Amino acid sequence: MALETLFSKFQINSMELKNRAVMPAIGTGYGNKDSTVSDRLIAYLARRARGGTGLIITEICAVDPRGRGFKAEVGIWDDSFIPGLSGISDAVHREGGKVAAQLHHAGRETFKEVLDALPEAPSAIPSVILNQPCEEMSIDRIHAVVNAYGSAALRAKKAGFDAVEIHGAHGYLITQFLSPFSNHRSDEYGGTDEKRARFAIEIAEAVRRSVGPDYPVLMRVSADELIRGGYDLEFMKWLAPNLEAAGVDALHVSVGVYSTPGNLSIPSMDTEEGFNLFRARAIKELVSIPVIGVGRIHDPRLAEEALQRGDADLISFGRQHLTDPDFLLKARKGDYDDIRWCMACNQGCIERLSYEMKSATCSLNPECGQEYRGEPQKVLSPKRVWIIGAGPAGLSAALTAKKRGVDVEVLEREQEAGGQLISASKPPHKEGLSVWYRWALRQAKKAGIPVKCGITVTRELLEKEKPDAVVLAAGALPVVPKISGIDGTHVYDARDVLLEKVPFSGPAVVLGGGYVGMETMDFLLEKGIGVTLLEMQDFPPVGKHTAHGYWLHRRIRKGGGTIVTGAKVTEIHRSSVSFIKDGIVTELSPVNMVVTALGVCPEHQLADVLTSMAIPFLSAGDVISPRRIIEAIHEGHRAGLEI
Ligand SMILES: Cc1cc2nc3c(=O)[nH]c(=O)nc-3n(C[C@H](O)[C@H](O)[C@H](O)COP(=O)(O)OP(=O)(O)OC[C@H]3O[C@@H](n4cnc5c(N)ncnc54)[C@H](O)[C@@H]3O)c2cc1C
Ligand SMILES: Cc1cc2nc3c(=O)[nH]c(=O)nc-3n(C[C@H](O)[C@H](O)[C@H](O)COP(=O)(O)O)c2cc1C
Ligand code: SF4
Incomplete structure (x- = not known):
């Protein structure tokens, strides 16, 4: 497929984009503790821009300190942040990209650890998910926050950003005002559709006033909250033309809020690809400004089809940017088999950020978030390294070690490589796991790494072949507890x-x-x-x-x-x-x-053998203790860097 539409230029107000691919905001947790921009964040975004995306949108940037939703959320509430923010725009521009700053206030959707004060919201109704008390905003406070969006937009402009995006989606403060579920006010900011929309419209107007007529202002909305008592698509169809009239240049049509069942804002492998495009289309029919479609669109061919159908004018690829920052370059060359596809597991990105309180990465891409460390050192004199096990840990170790010039060989007991991922990819919606190991095997083949199946590594084999070093990635096997009858033939x-x-x-x-x-x-x-x-x-x-x-x-x-x-x-x-x-x-x-x-039990018997034979080795994955794909791939990568 030619991808002609996706790779055609596009204009949003005064901003010319080289193509219609957008990287939407992805919170990373890479910011410094004091909310300033870190070198890590800059390097990560610059790497995404190098992949050729037309427009990069930064993660949430707090317009007010009380609006922070995450620890280390980047700040844009004060002029002192401008030099740090300029680091992002400079880096993206150096890579030939364009960049917008996402302006954010979390309202009640913030974690306990983040704020010293109570979160603020249109009404004192606690978040359904985070469930902490919050405070109803006074009229003065509402006006102050509206102005804060305007001032933040001007700071973004001063910091060299090509555009701003107002985050009006996903259940944060602006959505909280729009929603009859979370806004129970009876003053001019609540009650009717018009009154609940006033906050969003005043923000759009304040931002426009602040940045002038030519500067591109995007707004992200959730087209439907998909919660009982929330607003729906019909409401957003009414609101969209009003946002256009208030000065918005493009609408980025997402869906859902924190409490939407099944988290459709960041949909898992269980949700159909492109499931949200019909909402973008419904809104596009009612406005004359461009519309950006988003939601489990990883494949540029799907994006091209959507653009050609007229569902949207631009397409956002979110998590695919984490898994493979070069996916657009590869797609343009037709190298689809070389793309490392996001499997929509959420494990390494949003769940790590929100449930584990750690910075985001990607389960399948151990380099995501490590770009600031630079390229790994090449080895001076290549050692002969055996990788024992062709599961995710072993394959990941082999690919990384080979990049450094190590002479690696993968030995696998079974007749097929893939480890537990072979069975793990069989349940409904889990094909993505086999897509990954097939990708890894293809990369191994291209790199000239021998993956030898049907070979069980034993003490005898080690004594005979004497590898210089080993990565032990032998994984885990099922445990069989002592239950009467468990040895039955059925x-x-x-x-x-x-x-x-x-x-x-x-x-x-x-x-x-x-x-x-x-x-x-x-x-x-x-x-x-x-x-x-x-x-x-x-x-x-x-x-x-x-x-x-x-x-x-x-x-x-x-x-x-x-x-x-x-x-x-x-x-x-x-x-x-x-x-x-x-x-x-x-x-x-x-x-x-x-x-x-x-449950499963680690296969670590060979660790004792290797120790007794004084063969240097590193362990990775389930052989250390049974866990998940993310640990296997990331530990394998680390072993490949260190062996
Ligand atoms: C059904 C199922 C579903 C799962 N779903 C998920 C999921 O959704 N998300 C998730 O994160 N995790 C999931 N897991 C867990 C995940 O698959 C494992 O954590 C991961 O595969 C561990 O990777 P590994 O490379 O360390 O080990 P393994 O995948 O176990 O690979 C080890 C390999 O080493 C080989 N080997 C062992 N000993 C030797 C030897 N002496 N010589 C040569 N080769 C040897 C084995 O044959 C095997 O192929 C699932 C597991 C199963 C079984
Ligand atoms: C780790 C993570 C953080 C996110 N942070 C933001 C954010 O800061 N602002 C935002 O508007 N959306 C955020 N999102 C949502 C994405 O922008 C995007 O809409 C979503 O991932 C669906 O697109 P995809 O299926 O292409 O990934 C985040 C998603 C992930 C996975
Ligand atoms: S962790 Fe999973 S969902 Fe997140 S980017 Fe990686 S593959 Fe995609």
């Missing part, structure tokens, strides 16, 4: 079920409610097999708070699956399973198949 490990190595016959019982158990249940339900899941803990280990967790629970519920928590399995029989819950023994029957998903 009892299978979840991985064997997912790989369809065993015959299916329902009704089935899955033992263990972690991701492996839940996803195997999802897999079986999709195949029409009735499943009951027994979990020993009193609550399902997979919560509904993450997007994937939410959709997983929902599919299981709709598919007729039953989850029993607090259930300790005591015995497996040929056609039933006994468990004890609240002191009562229950026999579940009939049961034709039992599936175990009871």
Whole structure:
């Protein structure tokens, strides 16, 4: 596909863009503790600009200290921030890109640790998700915040930004005013649609006044809150022309707020690609300013189709910029197989930022956020390094070590490379995991890394071949607890079920409610097999708070699956399973198949062998302790840098 429309120039007010690809705001947590811009943030954004994106939008920048939503959120509330902010615009310009600053006030959607004062909001209604008290804003305070947006926009202009984007989406302060759910005011800022819209419109007008008529002003909106009692698309269709009249030059049409079920603002792998484009189109039909479409659009070919259909004028690629900053350059050359695709897992980016309180990165791209460290040092005299295991940790280690000039070889016991990702990619919506390991194997082939399958590394082999050093990435194997009857011929490990190595016959019982158990249940339900899941803990280990967790629970519920928590399995029989819950023994029957998903155990036996043979080695991934893809890929990368 030629991608002619995507790579055509585009004008927003006085700003000429070299193409219609946008990197939307992505909060990183890379700012300094005092809210100033860090070298890390600059290097990360410059790297994205080098990939050829037409317009880069910075992450949220707080227009007021009380409007910070995250620790280390970049500030734009004072002139003292201008020199630091100029570092971003200079760096993006040096790469030939254009950059807009996103102006933000979190209102009630802020974490406890961030503010010394109570968060402020249109009404004193706590955030549904973050659930901390907040204070109703006085009229004076509303006017002050409106002015703060105007002053912040002027600072962005002075700092060399090509545009500003007012963040009116995702449940932050502006959305809180727009929403009948969070705005219960009875003064001129609440009550009717017009009054709830007043705050947003006054901000757009203040920004326009402050920056003059030619300077591009974008506004991000959530087209629909998708919550009970919130505003909907019809309201946004009414508001959009009013925002245009207030001086907005382009509308960036996102969706959802913090409490939208399934987090559709940052949709997971469970949500269809391009699912939000119809909302961009609905708004585009009513305004004469450009509209930017966003929401799980990772593939430039999908963007081209959307642009050609007229759904939007520009397309935002969010997380794809984290996973592969060169994806547009590769797409332009038609090298789609070389693109490292975002799998919409949210694990390394938004969930790390919001749930783990750590800076964002990408599970699949260990270099995301590390750009400021520069290129890794090449080795002077290449060593012969064995990588044991071709799972994500081993493949990641091999790719990085090879880049440094190390003579690497990957040895894998199974007949196929990929490790646990082979079975992990089988449940519904999880194909992205196999896309990653196929990408990694392709890169390994291109780099000339031998990946030898069907070879088990043993002490004997190590003694015979004597590699100079080793990366031990041998992963983990399923544990089989001592339960009477677990050795029955109708009892299978979840991985064997997912790989369809065993015959299916329902009704089935899955033992263990972690991701492996839940996803195997999802897999079986999709195949029409009735499943009951027994979990020993009193609550399902997979919560509904993450997007994937939410959709997983929902599919299981709709598919007729039953989850029993607090259930300790005591015995497996040929056609039933006994468990004890609240002191009562229950026999579940009939049961034709039992599936175990009871955890994994590291395969670290070779660590002792390597130590005793004095072969230097580094370990990475599940072999250290069973965890996730992010740890495997990032630790593998680190081992590849250090070996
Ligand atoms: C069904 C399922 C679903 C999952 N879903 C997710 C998910 O959604 N998100 C997530 O983050 N994580 C998920 N995981 C966990 C994730 O797959 C693992 O954390 C990850 O694969 C660990 O990577 P690794 O490279 O350390 O080990 P592995 O993937 O286990 O790879 C180790 C490799 O080493 C090989 N090996 C072992 N010993 C030797 C030897 N002596 N010689 C040669 N080769 C050897 C093994 O055969 C294996 O291929 C899932 C796991 C499963 C099973
Ligand atoms: C880690 C992370 C941080 C984000 N921070 C912001 C932000 O600061 N401002 C904003 O408007 N949207 C933010 N978003 C939403 C993205 O801009 C984008 O709308 C969303 O990821 C959906 O697009 P995608 O499917 O192309 O990734 C963030 C998303 C992620 C993953
Ligand atoms: S962590 Fe997952 S969702 Fe986030 S950018 Fe990486 S692959 Fe995409």
